[in-house]
Amino acid sequence: MELKNRMWMNGNLEWFAYLGEHEVFLGSREVPYPLEEGDSWVNVYGDRFEVRDGEILLLGRTDPPERAW
Numbered sequence: 349m350e351l352k353n354r355m356w357m358n359g360n361l362e363w364f365a366y367l368g369e370h371e372v373f374l375g376s377r378e379v380p381y382p383l384e385e386g387d388s389w390v391n392v393y394g395d396r397f398e399v400r401d402g403e404i405l406l407l408g409r410t411d412p413p414e415r416a417w
Contacts, residue, residue, distance in 0.1 A: 349383070349384060349385055349402055350402055351383060351399075351402055351403070351404070352401075352402050352403040353365045353366055353367060353403060353404045354366045355374070355383075355404070360376075361376055361377075362374075362375070362376045363375055363376065363379045363381075365404055367404060367405075367406055372395075372406060373391065373393070373395075374389075374391060374397060374404070375389060375390075375391035375392065375395075375397075376391075376392075378390065378391060378392070378413075379391075383399050383404070384399065385399055385400070385401075385402070386398070386399060386400075387399045388407075390410060390412070390413055392412055392413070392415070393409075393412055394409045394410050394411055394412040394413075395408075395409060396408055396409070396410055
């Protein structure tokens with residue numbers, strides 16, 4: 349699958365992508381890699397993402413997942 353978004357990882361192993369004109373934080377370990385059609389995840393801020401038709405979509409906000417220390 350060819351991804352339509354430009355996506356990269358920084359030195360802190362955090363994933364970012366351009367969604368339209370905006371640079372968006374996708375997450376870190378919660379981002380499935382390699383991305384496949386239908387993959388979905390929620391980042392630490394509660395942003396929900398899904399891959400549809402080769403494009404990463406921001407679906408909205410939800411409660412952030414609980415983190416166990």
